[in-house]
Amino acid sequence: MEIDKNIKRTIFRGYDIRGVYPEDLVANTAYTIGLAFGSKIQDLGKTKCVIGHDNRLSSDELYDALMKGISQTGVDIVSLGLCTTPMYYYACLKLNIPSGVMVTASHNPKDDNGFKFAFDESGNCKGQEIQDFYDYLKKGEFRSGNGKVEQYDITDEYFDLFKRSLSFGPKKIKAVIDCGNGTTSIIAEKLYSLFPIEIIPLFTQSDGRFPNHHPDPSVEANLTALKEKVKTTNADLGIAFDGDGDRVGVVSNKGEYIPTDHYLILMIRDIIDKVENKKFLYDIKCSKALEDEIIRLGGECECYRTGNSYTKARVKELNLPLGGELSGHVYFNDRFPGFDSGLYAGLRMIELLSRSTQTLTELISTIPKYYSTEELKFHAADDIKFNIVGKIEDYAKEKHYKCLTIDGVKVLFEDGFALVRASNTGPNITARFEAQTQERLKEIEDEFIQELNKYLS
DSSP: OOOOTTOOGGGBOSSSEEEETTTTOOHHHHHHHHHHHHHHHHHTTOOEEEEEEOSOTTHHHHHHHHHHHHHTTTOEEEEEEEOOHHHHHHHHHHTTOOOEEEEOOTTSOTTEEEEEEESSTTOBOOTHHHHHHHHHHHHTOOOOOOOOEEEOOOHHHHHHHHHHHOOOOSSOEEEEEEOTTSGGGGTHHHHHTTSSEEEEEESOSOOTTOOSSOSOTTSGGGGHHHHHHHHHHTOSEEEEEOSSSOOEEEEOTTSOEEOHHHHHHHHHHHHTTTOSOOEEEEETTSOHHHHHHHHHTTOEEEEEOSOHHHHHHHHHHHTOSEEEOTTSOEEEOSSSOSOBOHHHHHHHHHHHHHTOSSOHHHHHTTSOOOEEOOOEEEEOOTTTHHHHHHHHHHHHHHTTOEEEOSSSEEEEETTEEEEEEEOSSSSEEEEEEEESSHHHHHHHHHHHHHHHHTTOO
């Protein structure tokens, strides 16, 4: 294989390396990243790493090339092969090997691929660490050696973790599980069959083309088939997972989409009296309803920047019992080891329902009502998107609005908010708006989209 000397900085993003195959990523790219990764972790005193890959059509090729690059630096590899990202996380924990790489593009379209990676105990690389890694790679000062490769199957140990972490009530729940043909397809039915659940499978055949719908369960439009299946089978709920299995999406017994911030409210209600630390994390995109409910229950709020690498690390740092993001990442740290698993998050909702006399629709009906937009995306090139968000922040400050600037700018009103931020996963600006009435929501949305349009070409 050859060193790729034309790797684009633009694929080194906020939370991982991600690009389009084969335009941005080919085997030589993965090989070169492997050489740099193996050299870097040896600089940090590490001699072993864990690697795995999702079921995208390009993942096998990139995985083999990555493994070749890492091993040629002298690093020993524990190779998981095809697995979900949460299985990879657990293998790193179980084997006490913090360094690793997961070949995946998560919830992105089928032609995308990439690498989530961790150098050491600090967890997934993010932000400036990733930019520094690009600079390290470009220097080309790679080590040489002959690392060994050990094949390892984490499946049984992963299943045992779930069995130890769950205890179901007397009511048997009927659940539709939608794998979207993603990587959870390799284990979902077998795992869920270990528990007293009536399972209705949907798109549970592994197919990296994702032929039935886009593999992002946080986008309601991707859950149309799941909603219909729940209604036609009279199921108690529907659960969906993303391409690599670290995100969850939930649909009620009436086929209503339940946003992750509402999911978190139900879970916090369930566990707040069972945990010592009553502080809960949520990302900046989440509804004020979640903040209101945590305070009402006597808990503390930890509003944090968006991004799996950031939020998961923050949950660990503060030893919080639960955290989550609107995008579907949920971190249970009460009787589960704090990483995001869509399959586990789905089972926690089933567990809750198995002990409740109410339906999921009845449970969510008591959540305070706010009107919100979906996450809106506006195309903006990577080299200008942060400047545009800066213009919106300047506008808000000129208007003397109260602002939160931990991630983009979130303008806080008494009756709602406006959030504008630069995406860390693509050339986009994302926005979300919320208010207590639909009329006020439209006012806030119109004001900030009008301002945004001044800078968008």
